[in-house]
Amino acid sequence: MRSSDKKPAVHSDRSFILVDQCPVCSGRSIFAYQKATFDYHHLQPEQISITDKEYGKRWDLSRCRDCGYIFANPHPAPGFLRSLYFAVEDPRYEDEAEGRSQNFVPILNQLEKFHPEKGILFDVGAATGILLNIAEKRGWQTDGIESSLWAVKKAQKKYGLNIRQGDYKTISLKPNSFSAVTMVDFIEHIPSPFEAVQKAVQMLQPGGILCLVTPDVKSLAARVMGKKWWHYRPGHLGYFSQKSLSALLERSGLSLLKKRRYAWTFSLHYILSRFRVLESFLKNPRFSSLCKSIKIKLALGDSLEIYALKGRPS
Numbered sequence: 001m002r003s004s005d006k007k008p009a010v011h012s013d014r015s016f017i018l019v020d021q022c023p024v025c026s027g028r029s030i031f032a033y034q035k036a037t038f039d040y041h042h043l044q045p046e047q048i049s050i051t052d053k054e055y056g057k058r059w060d061l062s063r064c065r066d067c068g069y070i071f072a073n074p075h076p077a078p079g080f081l082r083s084l085y086f087a088v089e090d091p092r093y094e095d096e097a098e099g100r101s102q103n104f105v106p107i108l109n110q111l112e113k114f115h116p117e118k119g120i121l122f123d124v125g126a127a128t129g130i131l132l133n134i135a136e137k138r139g140w141q142t143d144g145i146e147s148s149l150w151a152v153k154k155a156q157k158k159y160g161l162n163i164r165q166g167d168y169k170t171i172s173l174k175p176n177s178f179s180a181v182t183m184v185d186f187i188e189h190i191p192s193p194f195e196a197v198q199k200a201v202q203m204l205q206p207g208g209i210l211c212l213v214t215p216d217v218k219s220l221a222a223r224v225m226g227k228k229w230w231h232y233r234p235g236h237l238g239y240f241s242q243k244s245l246s247a248l249l250e251r252s253g254l255s256l257l258k259k260r261r262y263a264w265t266f267s268l269h270y271i272l273s274r275f276r277v278l279e280s281f282l283k284n285p286r287f288s289s290l291c292k293s294i295k296i297k298l299a300l301g302d303s304l305e306i307y308a309l310k311g312r313p314s
């Protein structure tokens, strides 16, 4: 980790990798599915922040005939991707900490139903530590990893959390030692989802639970919005459906315990700020603070939330 506060530089080697195999089921029957709608060769960290506004922007996408997984092909090489996420700074994400913490409560409720004895929870892509902070208050021991240096520092300063800064793909984690692993809006940002879940399986204790939340490309919202769907954005390298998620769990040897649709809570301020035409109203400080205090639960149903067990249900 760097010690200076200078903005980290993005890798000068902007190389990309083209694959001929499905990153979920390893099937060889993949085909070019959709053309890119933005120039990813000049990708910048601000385009992949959590609260970016780059809706409708897609990579060159391939699709697997076997499991239906849709993915960026080519995708950024590991060093390039790592340097992009290392440099991400997203103060707007932290502005929404309260609404976001409401998103995480139902996840912890569910995890505690499956695993009442709690234990160590590991959050992959922990961002500024909002989930881990609530988990800690509820009696979990917490651990996690985050690529963005800014987010790791924020978690330390705001919540006193020591989140590891680095790449989940390359860190070494003790096998069979965690009772829960959470990946909330993580798996769609990486090029190798199977390897990521396989690693979670190794680090989980037998009987441990993986919670995974990711957008559903076959959801009603995705179909209605078509090419303008808000999950088509530069940070997203993969698009799951129920079918490809099932293929992922099956190949990883996990047993599905529960699947539901995810409802997000945001402030009215955040929702308005997503639309360029409405954003100007927020320049009025009184209106802006009123909007920040109004929380809205959006049951868009376009993300899948799944809980899977390491082992077989008794």
Ligand SMILES: [Zn+2]
Binding pocket: 022, 023, 024, 025, 026, 027, 064, 065, 066, 067, 068, 069
């Ligand atoms: Zn596949």
